[in-house]
Amino acid sequence: xxxxxxxxxxxxxxxxxxxxxxxxxxxxxxxxxxxxxxxxxxxxxxxxxxxxxxxxxxxxxxxxxxxxxxxxxxxxxxxxxxxxxxxxxxxxxxxxxxxxxxxxxxxxxxxxxxxxxxxxxxxxxxxxxxxxxxxxxxxxxxxxxxxxxxxxxxxxxxxxxxxxxxxxxxxxxxxxxxxxxxxxxxxxxxxxxxxxxxxxxxxxxxxxxxxxxxxxxxxxxxxxxxxxxxxxxxxxxxxxxxxxxxxxxxxxxxxxxxxxxxxxxxxxxxxxxxxxxxxxxxxxxxxxxxxxxxxxxxxxxxxxxxxxxxxxxxxxxxxxxxxxxxxxxxxxxxxxxxxxxxxxxxxxxxxxxxxxxxxxxxxxxxxxxxxxxxxxxxxxxxxxxxxxxxxxxxxxxxxxxxxxxxxxxxxxxxxxxxxxxxxxxxxxxxxxxxx
Amino acid sequence: xxxxxxxxxxxxxxxxxxxxxxxxxxxxxxxxxxxxxxxxxxxxxxxxxxxxxxxxxxxxxxxxxxxxxxxxxxxxxxxxxxxxxxxxxxxxxxxxxxxxxxxxxxxxxxxxxxxxxxxxxxxxxxxxxxxxxxxxxxxxxxx
Numbered sequence: 001x002x003x004x005x006x007x008x009x010x011x012x013x014x015x016x017x018x019x020x021x022x023x024x025x026x027x028x029x030x031x032x033x034x035x036x037x038x039x040x041x042x043x044x045x046x047x048x049x050x051x052x053x054x055x056x057x058x059x060x061x062x063x064x065x066x067x068x069x070x071x072x073x074x075x076x077x078x079x080x081x082x083x084x085x086x087x088x089x090x091x092x093x094x095x096x097x098x099x100x101x102x103x104x105x106x107x108x109x110x111x112x113x114x115x116x117x118x119x120x121x122x123x124x125x126x127x128x129x130x131x132x133x134x135x136x137x138x139x140x141x142x143x144x145x146x147x148x149x150x151x152x153x154x155x156x157x158x159x160x161x162x163x164x165x166x167x168x169x170x171x172x173x174x175x176x177x178x179x180x181x182x183x184x185x186x187x188x189x190x191x192x193x194x195x196x197x198x199x200x201x202x203x204x205x206x207x208x209x210x211x212x213x214x215x216x217x218x219x220x221x222x223x224x225x226x227x228x229x230x231x232x233x234x235x236x237x238x239x240x241x242x243x244x245x246x247x248x249x250x251x252x253x254x255x256x257x258x259x260x261x262x263x264x265x266x267x268x269x270x271x272x273x274x275x276x277x278x279x280x281x282x283x284x285x286x287x288x289x290x291x292x293x294x295x296x297x298x299x300x301x302x303x304x305x306x307x308x309x310x311x312x313x314x315x316x317x318x319x320x321x322x323x324x325x326x327x328x329x330x331x332x333x334x335x336x337x338x339x340x341x342x343x344x345x346x347x348x349x350x351x352x353x354x355x356x357x358x359x360x361x362x363x364x365x366x367x368x369x370x371x372x373x374x375x376x377x378x379x380x381x382x383x384x385x386x387x388x389x390x391x392x393x394x395x396x397x398x399x400x401x402x403x404x405x406x407x408x409x410x411x412x413x414x415x416x417x418x419x420x421x422x423x424x425x426x427x428x429x430x431x432x433x434x435x
Numbered sequence: 436x437x438x439x440x441x442x443x444x445x446x447x448x449x450x451x452x453x454x455x456x457x458x459x460x461x462x463x464x465x466x467x468x469x470x471x472x473x474x475x476x477x478x479x480x481x482x483x484x485x486x487x488x489x490x491x492x493x494x495x496x497x498x499x500x501x502x503x504x505x506x507x508x509x510x511x512x513x514x515x516x517x518x519x520x521x522x523x524x525x526x527x528x529x530x531x532x533x534x535x536x537x538x539x540x541x542x543x544x545x546x547x548x549x550x551x552x553x554x555x556x557x558x559x560x561x562x563x564x565x566x567x568x569x570x571x572x573x574x575x576x577x578x
Contacts, residue, residue: 375444380500382442382479382551383533384472391476410477412446414498 003119003151004112007259008314012307015315016054018259022287024051027060030293033078036071037295057262057285058273062296068098068238076292077101084291088139090237090336100139100237103291107146110240113257114147117246120255120312121206121231123177125152130175132166132184133211134159139241140211140334144179144233147243153177160184167192174203181334182214182222182230186365189225199227208233210242211334213322219251232321238297239284245319250311253318260288263317264296265305268326279304281326282319300326328426330360332367337402339425342371345397351378352394355416362430369406371398374413436559436569437505438549439487444500445471445478455480458497464490467575468549470536481536483549485576506549507558508575510568513539513546521548521567528561530554547575 002008010018028048030037041047046059074081076099085104089097102110123129129148133140135157148155156173158166160181166188169175180188185207192202204226209219210233222230234254235242244261245254256263262285265274274280282299286292302324307317330337339358346352353374361368373394381387387410394408445451452471459466459482468483484490487503494501511517518537525532530552537548547570552558562569 375500377495377500377502380442380444380502382481382502382504384474384479387444387477387479388474410444410446412444412451412498413500415446 001119001122001124002314003116008116008255008316010259010315012315015258019262019287020051020054022259023054023057023262023285024048026285026287026289026293027051027295030078030295034076034293036067036076054262057264057296060296062271062283062298063294064298065098065238065300068294069096072096073099074101076294078293079103079291086142088142088237088241089137097137098238100241101291106240106289106291109260109288110143110243111146111150113240113243113260114143114246115150116147116257117231117233117243118144118147118151118153118177118208120246120248121177121208121229122249123148123151123153123206127151127153127176127205128156128173129153129177129179130156130158130166130170130173131179132158132160132188133179133181133242138334139235139237143235143241143243144208163188163191164195167195167197170204171197171201176203176205177208178204178206178226178228179208179233181211182209182218183212183333183362183365183367185209185222185230186218186225189222190365193225199225202226204228206231208246210234212331213324234319234322236284236299236301239286239294239299240289244284248310248312248314252310253306253320255310255314255316256305256319258316261285262287263305263319265303266298268298268300276305276307279320279323282322300329302326330358330369330426330428332360332369332402332404335402335404337369337404341401342398342406345401346371346373346394348397349379349390349394351376353379353413356425357416358426360426360428360430367430369404370409371406372409372411372416374416375410376413379410436507436563436571437555438483438508438570438572438575440504440506440549440551441482441484441487441491441494442502442504443480443482443494445480447473447475447477452478452480455494455499458494458499459484459490462490462493464493468536468538468547470534470549472534483575487576504551505555506551507555507562508570509548509550509562510570511537511546511548513544517546518548521550521562524562524565524567525550525552525558528557530558530561 031048040061044061084101086102088100131144135141207230231247233242234245245256247254264283265280268281282301286294301322303320353376355374357372359370464484470481472479491501533551535550
């Protein structure tokens with residue numbers, strides 16, 4: 001079953017034709033309506049008319065998160081603010097958040113691409129979708145919501161949390177599709193087990209998961225625990241939200257909704273565009289967005305593209321699941337965390353040594369962060385209660401900065417590893433990168 | 436009449452206390468009294484040694500975080516209620532105690548308690564006024 005068979009199974013030639021038309025239009029539109037793009041294109045000496053083939057996209061400059069941040073809040077909008085009907089923001093974890101604005105038509109596009117993806121998961125109007133993605137500024141909750149409503153399925157907009165209640169609802173409402181982050185899914189499974197709820201008590205037919213990195217083992221575990229297939233969802237706030245690429249029943253990569261989002265893979269060092277199958281940084285261009293068209297956005301997510309035909313019948317290009325980041329960002333419980341934020345929080349403390357280490361673990365399917373900080377004579381107190389207080393204070397600063405609770409451990413001076421050049425700030429023990 | 440005390444930060448990790456003590460023994464320090472405060476994450480090792488300033492710099496040279504502080508050494512009668520009498524003096528003067536540790540001075544056949552009140556000067560004053568025997572630093576470093 002396809003939601004939009006006409007688009008989803010277009011021939012490569014037809015798709016390229018459509019993409020070129022849309023690329024030309026969006027470049028012209030951005031140039032004429034967003035001063036940022038006019039300035040950047042002029043600096044680069046490129047005019048909208050120079051886009052004659054799809055490959056000509058390479059003449060255009062990249063857009064980075066810093067560019068979006070500099071335009072905070074509404075500098076990237078291509079329409080008057082009154083035409084924007086919804087805004088979302090990134091978590092704002094590395095400074096000012098980036099704002100994403102949507103016109104009515106953009107929301108239609110969003111619900112279209114999500115409807116296509118949910119259809120891949122087997123969703124139809126008879127389904128009951130339990131959406132544990134958070135509703136709010138985070139795009140996860142609403143993206144799934146719009147897609148599900150477009151299909152006509154019944155949505156339970158429960159967001160994350162209230163875990164026991166989630167299980168109760170899954171059982172009582174006979175939820176047929178569960179939307180989770182993989183780690184929250186595993187946690188739900190664990191609690192279900194504690195409550196004596198088995199997959200037989202549930203009516204799950206599929207699981208959609210996204211918003212954090214995962215291993216194939218995690219998927220297998222999710223599938224086993226819930227006795228239902230689990231499918232990957234990819235998206236990012238800057239471009240739209242979830243729905244940019246989704247996994248079909250073949251479970252071997254995600255189909256990119258390439259009539260709306262044009263994907264490229266670049267070498268993040270040389271910035272050259274790589275061939276299909278080569279691993280590199282994903283760059284995305286909005287082909288149809290009205291409110292805030294983004295051209296060549298560097299996602300920093302590492303993946304590769306496959307253009308072989310898929311046995312599901314869809315012809316849209318497939319991307320591999322995200323296997324890493326080109327920066328040192330950590331995704332902790334779906335939230336982006338950068339070492340620089342931890343550092344910023346630490347610097348608020350007088351007398352702290354600039355030596356720290358961040359350790360990510362996943363002891364019970366939920367991410368935990370430990371920050372090790374070297375003590376200094378200024379920090380040290382002879383009093384246990386004062387030292388514990390200092391620890392709490394640092395934890396408070398970090399919580400404020402990244403929005404997550406962490407455990408701070410004071411360690412002896414000069415015990416954290418020093419290295420030549422770049423310090424090893426992050427130790428990720430979650431083992432997410434194994435295939 | 437305050438006694439210098441060294442407090443050393445220790446990670447709650449195997450061998451850390453021994454490392455600190457080895458540094459001191461290699462430098463020929465004989466420890467007069469010691470206590471340790473521990474939490475699940477870290478510990479504070481408190482020491483009385485002769486030449487505390489020298490000991491501090493040696494420990495610091497070996498990358499330990501050390502704080503110099505003061506405690507009061509008070510003689511107490513080595514029999515039931517001995518410590519209680521001393522604590523009663525502080526209590527009556529409304530002086531809060533952070534921590535204490537005690538040991539026996541075998542040479543002089545006396546029991547000694549090391550006290551760390553919140554206000555150390557007030558503590559010394561109250562003890563002396565009540566006739567408690569406050570031991571001077573030289574005696575402690577050399578017992």
